[in-house]
Amino acid sequence: MAARAAPKKKPTKKNQSSGKIANFSEQEELKSYYDMLLIRRFEEKAGQLYGMGQIGGFCHLYIGQEAVVTGINMALKEGDQSITAYRDHAHMLAVGLDPKGIMAELTGREGGLSKGKGGSMHMFSREKHFYGGHGIVGAQVPIGTGLAFSNKYNGSDNICVAYMGDGASNQGQVYESFNMAKLWNLPIVYVIENNQYAMGTAVARASSQTDFSRRGVSFNIPGVKVDGMDVRAVYAAADDAVKYARENGPIILEMLTYRYRGHSMSDPAKYRTKDEVQRMRAEHDPIEQVKKRILDGRLASEDDLKDMDKKIRAIVTESADYATNCPEPDPSELWTDVLIET
Amino acid sequence: MAIEILMPALSPTMEEGKLSTWLVKEGDNVGSGDVLCEIETDKATMEVESIDEGVIGKILIDAGTENVLVNTVIAILLEDGEDASVMDNMKPSAAPIATAEAEPVAETTLVAAPVAVIPQTDEIPEGTTFKQQTIREALRDAMAEEMRREDSVFIMGEEVAEYQGAYKVTQGLLEEFGDKRVIDTPITEHGFAGLGVGAAFGGLKPVVEFMTFNFAMQAIDHIINSAAKTLYMSGGQMGCPIVFRGPNGAASRVGAQHSQDYTAWYANIPGLKVVSPYSAEDAKGLLKAAIRDPNPVVFLENELLYGVTMDVPELDDFVLPIGKAKIERAGTDVSIVSHSMGIKLALEAAEILAGQGISAEVLNLRTIRPLDTEAIIASVKKTGRMVTVEEGWVRCGLGAELTAVVMDGAFDYLDAPVARVTSKDVPLPYAANLEKLALPSVDDVVNAARKTCYAD
Numbered sequence: 001m002a003a004r005a006a007p008k009k010k011p012t013k014k015n016q017s018s019g020k021i022a023n024f025s026e027q028e029e030l031k032s033y034y035d036m037l038l039i040r041r042f043e044e045k046a047g048q049l050y051g052m053g054q055i056g057g058f059c060h061l062y063i064g065q066e067a068v069v070t071g072i073n074m075a076l077k078e079g080d081q082s083i084t085a086y087r088d089h090a091h092m093l094a095v096g097l098d099p100k101g102i103m104a105e106l107t108g109r110e111g112g113l114s115k116g117k118g119g120s121m122h123m124f125s126r127e128k129h130f131y132g133g134h135g136i137v138g139a140q141v142p143i144g145t146g147l148a149f150s151n152k153y154n155g156s157d158n159i160c161v162a163y164m165g166d167g168a169s170n171q172g173q174v175y176e177s178f179n180m181a182k183l184w185n186l187p188i189v190y191v192i193e194n195n196q197y198a199m200g201t202a203v204a205r206a207s208s209q210t211d212f213s214r215r216g217v218s219f220n221i222p223g224v225k226v227d228g229m230d231v232r233a234v235y236a237a238a239d240d241a242v243k244y245a246r247e248n249g250p251i252i253l254e255m256l257t258y259r260y261r262g263h264s265m266s267d268p269a270k271y272r273t274k275d276e277v278q279r280m281r282a283e284h285d286p287i288e289q290v291k292k293r294i295l296d297g298r299l300a301s302e303d304d305l306k307d308m309d310k311k312i313r314a315i316v317t318e319s320a321d322y323a324t325n326c327p328e329p330d331p332s333e334l335w336t337d338v339l340i341e342t
Numbered sequence: 343m344a345i346e347i348l349m350p351a352l353s354p355t356m357e358e359g360k361l362s363t364w365l366v367k368e369g370d371n372v373g374s375g376d377v378l379c380e381i382e383t384d385k386a387t388m389e390v391e392s393i394d395e396g397v398i399g400k401i402l403i404d405a406g407t408e409n410v411l412v413n414t415v416i417a418i419l420l421e422d423g424e425d426a427s428v429m430d431n432m433k434p435s436a437a438p439i440a441t442a443e444a445e446p447v448a449e450t451t452l453v454a455a456p457v458a459v460i461p462q463t464d465e466i467p468e469g470t471t472f473k474q475q476t477i478r479e480a481l482r483d484a485m486a487e488e489m490r491r492e493d494s495v496f497i498m499g500e501e502v503a504e505y506q507g508a509y510k511v512t513q514g515l516l517e518e519f520g521d522k523r524v525i526d527t528p529i530t531e532h533g534f535a536g537l538g539v540g541a542a543f544g545g546l547k548p549v550v551e552f553m554t555f556n557f558a559m560q561a562i563d564h565i566i567n568s569a570a571k572t573l574y575m576s577g578g579q580m581g582c583p584i585v586f587r588g589p590n591g592a593a594s595r596v597g598a599q600h601s602q603d604y605t606a607w608y609a610n611i612p613g614l615k616v617v618s619p620y621s622a623e624d625a626k627g628l629l630k631a632a633i634r635d636p637n638p639v640v641f642l643e644n645e646l647l648y649g650v651t652m653d654v655p656e657l658d659d660f661v662l663p664i665g666k667a668k669i670e671r672a673g674t675d676v677s678i679v680s681h682s683m684g685i686k687l688a689l690e691a692a693e694i695l696a697g698q699g700i701s702a703e704v705l706n707l708r709t710i711r712p713l714d715t716e717a718i719i720a721s722v723k724k725t726g727r728m729v730t731v732e733e734g735w736v737r738c739g740l741g742a743e744l745t746a747v748v749m750d751g752a753f754d755y756l757d758a759p760v761a762r763v764t765s766k767d768v769p770l771p772y773a774a775n776l777e778k779l780a781l782p783s784v785d786d787v788v789n790a791a792r793k794t795c796y797a798d
Contacts, residue, residue, distance in 0.1 A: 126579055145540060
């Protein structure tokens with residue numbers, strides 16, 4: 001990546017929206033557009049496969065929140081770990097995992113990242129330093145803090161990014177983690193993806209402090225509020241935060257974002273108005289924002305972007321074909337991976 | 343190629359629904375994300391969004407149609423530049439299938455559970471000398487030896503470092519290994535257990551001490567959901583080499599919340615190993631094995647045994663196999679099967695029973711998961727009778743499990759029903775007399791053994 005984030009200073013001013021917007025190069029605009037569009041098309045296809053009965057159980061889509069994970073990953077370096085909860089498909093695409101392996105896990109097939117034994121909420125990759133994929137709200141936060149602990153213990157300069165939602169941010173274990181992370185100055189960035197609803201409960205109905213960037217105040221952990229719908233703002237904040245975490249210890253990024261779909265596929269989302277969703281889509285869509293900049297700046301033509309969309313759709317369709325044609329795991333897999341043989 | 347829009351399933355259980363309203367009409371341009379129609383299920387009304395861009399070519403199911411099966415073609419979408427005539431050539435789609443009726447499952451032979459291989463290497467070489475040590479010291483030495491052996495082993499917990507351990511089990515470790523590897527935590531079991539799991543995923547070998555296992559209930563989600571299940575959920579990628587250790591069961595007069603035996607709880611969980619030592623020898627050899635094990639191990643100690651002095655073999659590297667029981671006292675008339683504090687009761691009872699002409703065999707399980715079923719069955723085949731002893735409660739407890747093992751493996755050898763000695767089915771009382779009544783006693787074991795021998 002050529003052009004980097006504009007002025008770089010440590011986020012010493014605590015708990016204020018950074019307001020920083022990275023000045024993206026042509027390459028960065030196009031890359032972020034591609035990465036976000038891949039997530040959206042993948043999730044749309046996942047929703048469709050769910051509708052066809054190919055995906056079972058729960059399925060939590062990331063549509064609307066694409067800028068968060070895309071911008072964060074642009075700021076990471078090789079070896080940095082990430083961990084999240086159950087809305088995790090995008091996080092795996094963003095670290096570069098093959099869409100086929102992800103989709104085949106959603107359909108519960110042997111070619112899935114967890115050999116079909118994890119499901120949509122439980123996928124991992126040691127190679128890409130992605131540690132799941134956790135189904136218990138908030139549980140990924142102490143685990144991520146432990147990954148940061150191992151970095152410090154081993155003397156590595158890698159950091160861990162632990163993602164959580166606004167709902168998880170009210171969990172007790174999150175604050176136990178904040179306390180230890182600051183006590184021991186562990187290299188971790190806590191990313192609170194505030195998509196305004198904890199399942200169906202609006203933030204203000206469940207949180208006494210709705211400014212999540214301030215949730216670290218009593219632990220002396222700085223926090224920054226970020227426009228999570230603008231991938232340049234996410235990248236700028238992430239770039240600062242990652243550097244801060246590497247040198248100083250924990251930091252919180254509150255990403256103001258929005259999910260267009262329900263909490264899971266079976267959520268009719270009656271807790272918010274259609275107008276609200278439409279307004280977010282029309283005025284703040286993370287992908288449309290980049291598209292407009294690309295077209296206005298003549299970085300690519302409408303036809304170029306259509307070609308890119310076609311290419312992405314082909315990748316996603318290929319992943320869906322793989323995921324629906326791949327065999328189910330062999331019955332003998334029932335008994336494997338319970339314990340490591342000694 | 344025109345695209346078929348299918349009736350979607352909107353929940354894991356939906357098979358059909360009502361197509362209540364169309365929000366688009368034939369000829370309309372739609373983009374991905376646009377709402378096409380509304381569907382009513384038994385639970386809710388949901389919107390169906392378009393995945394693709396195009397023009398609505400034909401609506402095949404009218405608004406208001408009930409009982410539309412999942413995967414029925416409800417409309418045709420024409421792609422950019424396509425003419426409506428392409429629909430003429432489209433073959434009618436295959437009959438819709440309800441999602442619940444997945445294709446018939448090919449005959450699947452249920453694969454049998456693998457049989458646990460019981461390690462056989464618990465013999466102490468002849469000529470080995472022994473030293474006298476408290477169980478507390480044996481546990482400490484086990485940790486110290488493993489920490490010297492591997493830099494990635496560290497211990498964390500409340501008061502483990504500067505205070506030298508709430509029960510002095512970690513005495514001297516801070517001095518030898520420093521505060522990088524002997525770490526005092528805040529009193530936040532949920533958080534530090536989860537942090538330990540993350541550290542184990544990150545390649546370290548944490549020993550997480552709980553001041554007592556009563557407090558580990560705060561952390562049990564991470565022990566079970568994070569430590570035990572992740573290897574399986576990741577298809578074998580995410581090993582979690584961690585030891586959760588601390589005193590389990592009743593201490594003395596500390597009341598109901600500080601006096602619970604969790605053996606049966608953890609022994610129920612696939613993905614965990616559960617170890618529970620009785621002697622100093624057990625403590626030393628099994629804790630070293632637990633730290634070396636690549637899996638999560640729950641290591642259940644007993645506070646009242648910490649100060650007991652016993653023999654420990656003087657070997658450079660004394661490691662006992664996890665999963666192998668030990669006959670503490672051989673006998674022919676009745677098998678008393680137990681672990682931890684229960685073995686102390688069993689050995690005292692066996693001595694009394696010997697005076698009454700009953701030869702009791704005492705089997706120390708050492709490991710509760712995986713259970714050494716072979717040793718249990720062999721002992722019962724020899725004696726024809728079994729008494730189980732545990733500090734846990736009777737319902738769905740360890741005794742019930744041991745009984746089932748004998749039903750499966752030695753039913754025809756039994757000369758009497760199995761007798762279970764457990765704590766009484768009440769929270770542990772504080773009053774000295776009531777506490778004594780609630781906990782299993784030597785007399786309880788003697789009486790149970792006599793009953794199985796029809797001695798009264």
